[in-house]
Amino acid sequence: MKRILILGATGSIGTSACDVVRTHPSDFRIAGLAVRSNREKAEALGREFGAPVFCGENAAVRAVAETDADLVLVSTVGLSGLAPTLAAIERGVDVALATKEVMVAAGELVCARAEAKGVKILPVDSEHSAIFQCMQAGDAGWRGRRDVSKLILTASGGPFLDAPADLSSVTPEQALNHPRWKMGPKVTVDSSTMMNKGFEILEARWLFDVPVERIDVVVHPESVVHSLVEFADGATLAQLSPPDMRVPIQYAFSWPERLPAERAQLNLASLSSLTFRAPDETRFPALRLVKEAARAGGTKTAVLSAADEVAVARFLAGEIRYTDIVRLVAAAVDAAPDLPCDSLENILAADAAGRKLAKEWNS
Ligand SMILES: NC(=O)c1ccc[n+]([C@@H]2O[C@H](COP(=O)([O-])OP(=O)(O)OC[C@H]3O[C@@H](n4cnc5c(N)ncnc54)[C@H](OP(=O)(O)O)[C@@H]3O)[C@@H](O)[C@H]2O)c1
Structure with a gap:
């Protein structure tokens, strides 16, 4: 029990x-x-x-x-x-x-x-x-495995995968309408901007002790394959449900x-078919932004997370446009000081800085 x-x-x-x-x-x-x-x-x-x-x-x-x-x-x-x-x-x-x-x-x-x-x-x-x-294949554990060459995260692509290129007039109702998953509002909006997938890259980086350069994202609208691990011997394992x-x-x-x-x-x-395609990082710049923040290291990703929370709330409140979410977060990450990620105090300071910059941001 x-x-x-x-x-x-x-x-x-x-x-x-x-x-x-x-x-x-x-x-x-x-x-x-x-x-x-x-x-x-x-x-x-x-x-x-x-x-x-x-x-x-x-x-x-x-x-x-x-x-x-x-x-x-x-x-x-x-x-x-x-x-x-x-x-x-x-x-x-x-x-x-x-x-x-x-x-x-x-x-x-x-x-x-x-x-x-x-x-x-x-x-x-x-x-x-x-x-x-x-990772349960074999007995090498699940963190920092040498026989893993790549982690591949699948993304549903969210409600705007095949929408017209200009997303600036997207409404909160549209962003909250996820095609596959029923979730809380913050994570649903994050899914639509692909910021959520960016966060998942970071989550995978730490949970499995794999550098972000070896974590890929692939768009898979059917959301049947939940992610994959590519092993060094050329085998790729996937989990489906x-x-x-x-x-x-x-x-x-x-x-x-x-x-x-x-x-x-x-x-x-x-299932008639399972499809996979590369993510469009030009339409969904959140992925690139997250990887840049990860490479900067320290508390930059804490700023990113805090600024995104404020940005999503401001979007849902009608204060900023949908496409402002990622612009706002990028500006906050750029402006905030970087501290070592080694204490709760530093994380909280970075979080507060990210929130302040995000609240003050104007398009
Ligand atoms: N939903 C999904 O399918 C999904 C999938 C993967 C990951 N996640 C992640 O899981 C987390 C939760 O997502 P969710 O969709 O379940 O969110 P949610 O539906 O908004 O629920 C959040 C829960 O946390 C509670 N809560 C909020 N602040 C708290 C605090 N300071 N102390 C104690 N409880 C607090 C809320 O309590 P009240 O009801 O009293 O406010 C509520 O029970 C998020 O980080 C999300 O990214 C969610």
Whole structure:
């Protein structure tokens, strides 16, 4: 019986995680739940699972400190996931990580601390879970493998893949209409700009200890192949499943085992085709921007993540145009000072600088 603490229990990932636990009552128990404001729903879940409930801005860190768990699922939004992730590592508790901004902003710091404490960071994001599953081939582990030549992240391409070239008049409603996945608003807008895929490059860089130069993105609109690993001997392994976040969540919970679940399975014969194409970095400049920030290193990617959060909020509030999102983020990354990514203080300072620049930015 694995005791799981769920941070962000009322969100899209948290809700799927609760469902995974419901399906496997003799394998998993929810030890605690943390949310920010949705107290009513959290308390209903707390009653259902017999788990303590933590609410408020610091709920996640308190929950980690006060709950005995074997695994912490971090699925809050943005940098709010960082302090509880570090707290779980400090307690020596393994982390199932959905909140990609933690690795985007502070991957170097998080991985250094996890390694020092012998704590595992297990991927939840579907692409990273796919890579993680492919890495189970052989017994060389999943970080810094010498027999891996490339990681290949698939991208659905979002709602504007084949839209007319000028995206400046895209509305929030259009950006929130993802063709394949039902997710929270921030990650849905990030998917449409491909900033999300850029973040996933950084997430993969740190989770698997592979330099960004060896991480490729390929557009795959059917979202059936969730990602691939190219090995040094010329073999490429892929993971395929229907687009259902309960699959990677459950794998993070059950790893290294696989548990049965009555879910829709892939029917390969009914798929007419699986298509792949190179991403258009001119229409979606976010990918290039993220790789440049990664190469600059230090806290530049923390600035990037913070500025993007503000930019998406400003777009959803009607303050800036869709195409301003990446322009704003690029300007913030360029203007912010770079600090070493070796302390929570530096990450928070970079985050604050990114937010300030993003709030003040005008087209
Ligand atoms: N959704 C997906 O399919 C998906 C896939 C891959 C990765 N991810 C990543 O997973 C993370 C969560 O995404 P989501 O779509 O589940 O987001 P979401 O639906 O917006 O849910 C966020 C959850 O986090 C809670 N929360 C926010 N700030 C908090 C804080 N300071 N302390 C405690 N709880 C807090 C919210 O509580 P309240 O309800 O009380 O506000 C809510 O339960 C994101 O980083 C996203 O990029 C999501």
